[in-house]
Amino acid sequence: MANALPVEISTTIQSLIAQHKNMPGALLPLLHAIQDTIGYIPEDSYLPISKGLALSVAEVHGVVTFYHHFRTHPVGKHILHVCRAESCQAMGSEKLEASIKAKLNIDYHQTTSDGAITLEPIYCLGNCACSPAVMMDDEVYGRMDNQKMAELISEARAS
Amino acid sequence: MIKVFVPRDSSALSLGADRTAKAIQQEAQKRGIEIQLIRNGSRGLFWLEPFVEVATENGRVAFAPVQPKDVAGLFDAYFLNPDSSMAKAHPLNLGLTEELEWLKKQQRLTFARIGITDPVSLNDYLAHDGYKGLANALKLSPAEIVKTVTDSGLRGRGGAAFPTGIKWNTVLGAGEKGVQKYIVCNADEGDSGTYSDRMVMEDDPFVLIEGMTIAGIAVGANQGYIYLRSEYPHALHILNEAIAKAEAAGYLGDNICGSNHTFKLEVRRAAGAYVCGEETSLLESLEGKRGLVRFKPPLPAIEGLFGKPTVVNNVISLATIPIILDKGAQFYADYGMGRSRGTLPIQLAGNIKHGGLVELAFGATLRELxxxxxxxxxxxxxxxxxxxxxxxxxxxxxxxxDTPLDYEEFSKIWAVLGHGGIVAFDDTVDMAKMARYAFEFCAIESCGKCTPCRIGSTRGVEVIDKIINGTDVEKNTKLVRDLSDTMLNGSLCALGGMTPYPVLSAMNHFAEDFVPKPKSALKKIIDIVSA
Incomplete structure (x- = not known):
């Protein structure tokens, strides 16, 4: 199974496994490290991970798929998270969501055709005094409206 | 050199604080003025971010909100000398920050330093009463520290409101002598409308580190973990920076402050599962597993992380420990009402004009807030x-x-204070939709271990949809109430067990939203609109 991965990725994953294997409760930190480094967690990495951490492949699969944050496929250059929680709803996030989807011409969990932006829902960014809020990669933006959103999207597309 | 403060809190950044800071820096350079730009935490007046302050002899003067386009004008008005007549007349000048009514009316204990200090400056922390609590704790026996916390009346600020001292006492007495114990900080603040944990971690991380260190010394734990939600990347970097500084200065690690105590601390990132805010699910996740809720007993205090006695406390609970150990149990217990002692950092959110952080003694009413x-x-x-x-x-x-913010008063009206988040909705809200969303959220976030939550949430969405569509409203209303009863009494944890709170309260108080618009009325509206 591990052979299906390009050598470069396989080597990276092996070295991350070696770095993490002696940590107590190593699986989540390791999965974060893999996703941070290569952008996602390839299913072909389950076998080497399970060997390194003395788990079954099923356990690794179970953990990866339990958490919303982990993904098993490559994503766009940028990830746009749109908050769907109550505070943002109180400030019109539903309309914002609809206009973002229309502007990008995609739904949640999809990537724009130019590969620039992947759209994901999120449930609270802790920016609830400045709702509605979105997060582009690691940066949070508050009091969003269609105009600010359009600027943010074109900035992301240009970078 | 003149000190200028521009916050680095995420909410300030979300409104452009970085751009404002850069503009101030560049403008000062252009004009050949030397300034010391400090990136402080936020004062919590989020409708006024970016909230810029200039230090004067009489205290800091606030100019807010400052966007990059305002910066040149501020320099033209000599804002670096806030006493000048032009600076005084500037429309963004709010006067002395400490004199702002919004702040003056608060009782900031846990948030005493927040917005004032540079979050990652240990010197700043020490200059503002930092590590005084630890110094006192080191003079006490473990049992005395636990007693101080018990006597303060502090209850778990994560939402469950369990007395912190009693929890600590269980861990203190658990296991054989020398057994491995842990302090786990629940920083998986997932509730919509809450951000006080985030503010503590981003704006005053040392207070959390100090609180956890005291907890470790009190119960005999030498290892701590902060389980931090992945949605807070800034908090992660700031905590790691603060932990490294505390280690370098001897406040973490072996022989803390020259004592024979050891306490090590590590941040672990969560991965976007709301249910991991439930303490046993959190522990599973820390162990590297799916975040499935555990059966209780055994309590985590007896068999917690890796099966060892573990204190699991929320960020605010732990961040309140230093001031209790510094000023004494009675000082803290003197605030509050009834069995709710001390203060609660309240977070105003949603459709609210002046959203932000208000720390008050228990007892203020919702209306005041x-x-x-x-x-x-x-x-x-x-x-x-x-x-x-x-x-x-x-x-x-x-x-x-008019209900006062007090755990027991809220429970009397079948409501909860939880983590102190208040989300306001104006009169455009559709409460049937909100009830539906509560079930939907539960379905998305259910860990799947118990049936009432796993299945009930999905069935709940379907039944509410039927009510909204006007199908067998009477029968389906009964069904939702019956389903809610099962979830309330049969779920393993608060996710399934409390989803009926938003659902039933929406039905009880806003029944009119669940009534389908009669066809005749609809036809009338169509007639009017199309005419």
Missing amino acids: LYDFGGGSYTGKPIRAVQVGGPLGAFLPESQF
Whole structure:
């Protein structure tokens, strides 16, 4: 199974496994490290991970798929998270969501055709005094409206 | 050199604080003025971010909100000398920060330093009463530290409101001598409308580190973990920076402050599962597993992380420990009402004009918070409903706005204070939709271990949809109430067990939203609109 991965990725994953294997409760930190480094967690990495951490492949699969944050496929250059929680709803996030989807011409969990932006829902960014809020990669933006959103999207597309 | 403060808190950044800071830096350089730009935490007046302050002999003067386009004008008005007549006349000049009513009316204990200090400066922390609590704790026996916490009346600020001292006492007495114990900080703040944990971690990380260190010494734990939600990347970097500085200065690691105590601390990132805010699910996750809720007993205090005695406390609970150990149990217990002692950092959110962090002794009413502090709704329309305590909290109508913020008073009206988040909705809210969303959220976030939550949430969405569509309303209303009863009494944890709070409170207080519009009325509207 591990052979299906390009050598470069396989080597990276092996070295991350070696770095993490002696940590107590190593699986989540390791999965974060893999996703941070290569952008996602390839299913072909389950076998080497399970060997390194003395788990079954099923356990690794179970953990990866339990958490919303982990993904098993490559994503766009940028990830746009749109908050769907109550505070943002109180400030019109539903309309914002609809206009973002229309502007990008995609739904949640999809990537724009130019590969620039992947759209994901999120449930609270802790920016609830400045709702509605979105997060582009690691940066949070508050009091969003269609105009600010359009600027943010074109900035992301240009970078 | 003149000190200028521009916050680095995420909410300030979300409104452009980095751009403002850069503009100030560049403008100062252009004009050949030397300034010391400090990136402090936020004072919590989020409708005024970016909130810029200039230090003077009499205290800091606030200019807010400052966008990059305002910066040149501020320099033209000599804002670096706030006493000048032009600076005084500037429309963004709010006067001395400490004199702002919004702040003056608060009782900031846990948040005493927040917005004042540079979050990652240990010297700043020490200069503002930092590590005084630890110094006192080191003079006490473990049992005395636990007693101080018990006597303060502090209850778990994560939402469950369990007395912190009693929890610590269980861990103190658990296991054989020398057994491995842990301190786990629950920083998986997932409730919508809450951000006080985030503020503590980003704006005053040392207070959390100090609180956890005291907890470790009190119960005999030498290892701590902060389980931090992945949605807070800034908090992660700031905590790691603060931990490294505390280690370098001997406040973490072996022989803390020259004592024979050891305490090590590590941040672990969560991965976007709301249910991991439940303590046993959190422990599973820390162990590297799926975040499935555990059966209780055994309590985590007896068999917690890796099966060892573990204190699991929320960020605010732990961040309140230093001031209790510094000023004494009685000082803290003197605030509050009834069995709710001390203060609660309240977070105003949603459709609110003046959203932000208000720390007050227990006992203030919702109405005071929504109107005296919040200034009413953001849109200017009447506030029709508020949800207190996150997505599992009840929706309250205007008739309940005089309820004082107190754990027991809220429980009397079948509501919860939770983590102190208050989300306001104006009169455009559709409460049937909110009830539906509560079930939907539960379905998305259920860990799947118990049936009432796993299946009930999905069935709940379907039945509410039927009611909204006007199908067998009477029968389906009964069904939702029956289903809610099963979830309330049969779920393993608060996710399934409390989802009925928002659902039933929406039905009880806002029944009119569940009534389908009669066809005749609809036809009338169509006739009017199309005419």
